[in-house]
Amino acid sequence: MRTQVGVIGAGPAGLVLSHLLHLQGIESIIIERRSREYVEKRVRAGVLEQATVDLLCETGVGGRLMREGLSHHGIELRFEGEAHRIPLSDLTGGRAIWIYGQQEVIKDLVTARLAAGAEIHYEVSDASVERLDTERPVIGCTLDGKRVNIECDFIAGCDGFHGICRHAIPAGVLTTYDRDYPFGWVGILAAVAPSTDELIYAFTERGFALHSLRTPELSRLYVQCDHDDRIEDWPDDRIWDELHQRLKKSDGWTLKEGPILEKGITGMRSFVAEPMQYGRMFLAGDAAHIVPPTGAKGLNLAVRDVWHLAQALVRWYRARDDAALAGYSSACLRRVWRAQDFSYWMTSMLHRFPGDDSRVSYKLQLARLAYVVTSRAAATSLAENYVGFPIED
Numbered sequence: 073m074r075t076q077v078g079v080i081g082a083g084p085a086g087l088v089l090s091h092l093l094h095l096q097g098i099e100s101i102i103i104e105r106r107s108r109e110y111v112e113k114r115v116r117a118g119v120l121e122q123a124t125v126d127l128l129c130e131t132g133v134g135g136r137l138m139r140e141g142l143s144h145h146g147i148e149l150r151f152e153g154e155a156h157r158i159p160l161s162d163l164t165g166g167r168a169i170w171i172y173g174q175q176e177v178i179k180d181l182v183t184a185r186l187a188a189g190a191e192i193h194y195e196v197s198d199a200s201v202e203r204l205d206t207e208r209p210v211i212g213c214t215l216d217g218k219r220v221n222i223e224c225d226f227i228a229g230c231d232g233f234h235g236i237c238r239h240a241i242p243a244g245v246l247t248t249y250d251r252d253y254p255f256g257w258v259g260i261l262a263a264v265a266p267s268t269d270e271l272i273y274a275f276t277e278r279g280f281a282l283h284s285l286r287t288p289e290l291s292r293l294y295v296q297c298d299h300d301d302r303i304e305d306w307p308d309d310r311i312w313d314e315l316h317q318r319l320k321k322s323d324g325w326t327l328k329e330g331p332i333l334e335k336g337i338t339g340m341r342s343f344v345a346e347p348m349q350y351g352r353m354f355l356a357g358d359a360a361h362i363v364p365p366t367g368a369k370g371l372n373l374a375v376r377d378v379w380h381l382a383q384a385l386v387r388w389y390r391a392r393d394d395a396a397l398a399g400y401s402s403a404c405l406r407r408v409w410r411a412q413d414f415s416y417w418m419t420s421m422l423h424r425f426p427g428d429d430s431r432v433s434y435k436l437q438l439a440r441l442a443y444v445v446t447s448r449a450a451a452t453s454l455a456e457n458y459v460g461f462p463i464e465d
């Protein structure tokens with residue numbers, strides 16, 4: 073098999089890349105380890121920045137997002153039983169965020185790609201990448217029981233944090249930065265109307281909680297848990313009990329409960345691999361970096377990476393100009409580190425750190441929250457990072 077750009081992974085990064093390339097007349101083949109059904113059902117994050125929404129709309133895959141997505145113009149910070157609204161749009165010249173599940177983005181992209189005749193191979197096993205430092209890099213994989221080689225001009229490693237691409241880069245090339253946080257999140261999807269119109273980020277002595285949503289009938293909620301907790305440690309009653317306690321508000325507001333449709337534990341880490349390139353292979357999205365979910369940046373960073381990559385590849389195919397490809401990594405990493413800093417800042421402001429037995433940290437976190445909700449300058453800083461920066465910035 074032969075293609076121009078071989079893409080490993082049919083998550084947001086791989087699918088958006090393949091879509092953008094197709095619009096510029098560049099062909100790609102995507103291989104994906106999981107089944108289509110699995111990828112389309114996997115419940116993941118759900119906050120899209122304005123720039124992500126604009127890109128999806130401008131490239132013709134934003135129809136359902138516009139109909140079913142929920143635009144949000146503010147978020148709430150809740151602490152000491154009081155709600156404080158950060159008016160995102162007022163503070164950022166009208167920019168907004170959108171709530172639309174990642175798997176919905178995936179479904180829309182897959183539909184568009186298949187309608188355009190794309191080759192997406194699901195349930196592919198034993199993927200490998202070879203000859204990365206030559207002009208003919210190759211993806212090897214087992215497809216329908218047969219071993220195949222896909223010769224490419226370029227390979228896009230969009231295979232997530234646990235993929236093979238980053239690990240295929242020879243030792244000594246990458247510098248990695250890794251911080252594992254001493255806690256995680258228990259996340260649930262519940263069949264109940266959200267008890268709030270806007271996202272609530274709550275900080276309490278018991279730890280963090282987040283009330284998010286998906287649709288008028290579906291709520292998405294998270295509670296901070298211990299690093300080594302397993303989902304069995306969190307029966308439904310315990311989850312609701314903690315949510316009630318952490319989201320408690322002094323004015324009698326109550327959290328509505330409903331059947332839990334899905335639950336899982338998400339680890340929290342900040343990870344970056346630099347550079348995001350080796351020879352003719354480019355890493356994008358979670359394959360190169362992970363942010364803790366508190367800033368809601370993961371999907372948006374993945375889309376930003378492949379926007380840069382698509383632009384750079386177009387320049388190469390049009391004029392054999394490799395300047396943008398050479399600058400790909402640094403163009404992405406500037407925004408990656410901005411998002412890392414913001415996600416770390418949100419995370420450290422809103423979580424209890426175990427072992428922190430002095431009460432000083434708790435008081436400092438409260439002082440920081442009080443500052444953010446009373447100073448226009450501080451609130452604007454949160455808002456501009458949360459809604460995100462223009463894609464070409």
Ligand code: APR
Pocket residue numbers: 080081082083084085086103104105106111116117174196199230231232233234235236356357358359369370371372374
């Ligand atoms: N061969 C083929 N496919 C693979 C392989 C492999 N060896 N390893 C991983 N994959 C696939 C995974 O099954 C997954 O579908 O690569 C895909 C990577 O997708 P994501 O993990 O969604 O990563 P990305 O596209 O970078 O999107 C980042 O996803 O994790 C969330 O919050 C994160 O929103 C962010 C977004």
Ligand code: PHB
Pocket residue numbers: 116117118119271284285292365366367368
């Ligand atoms: C979600 O809705 O899944 C969500 C929202 C905000 C976050 C993280 C996840 O910061």
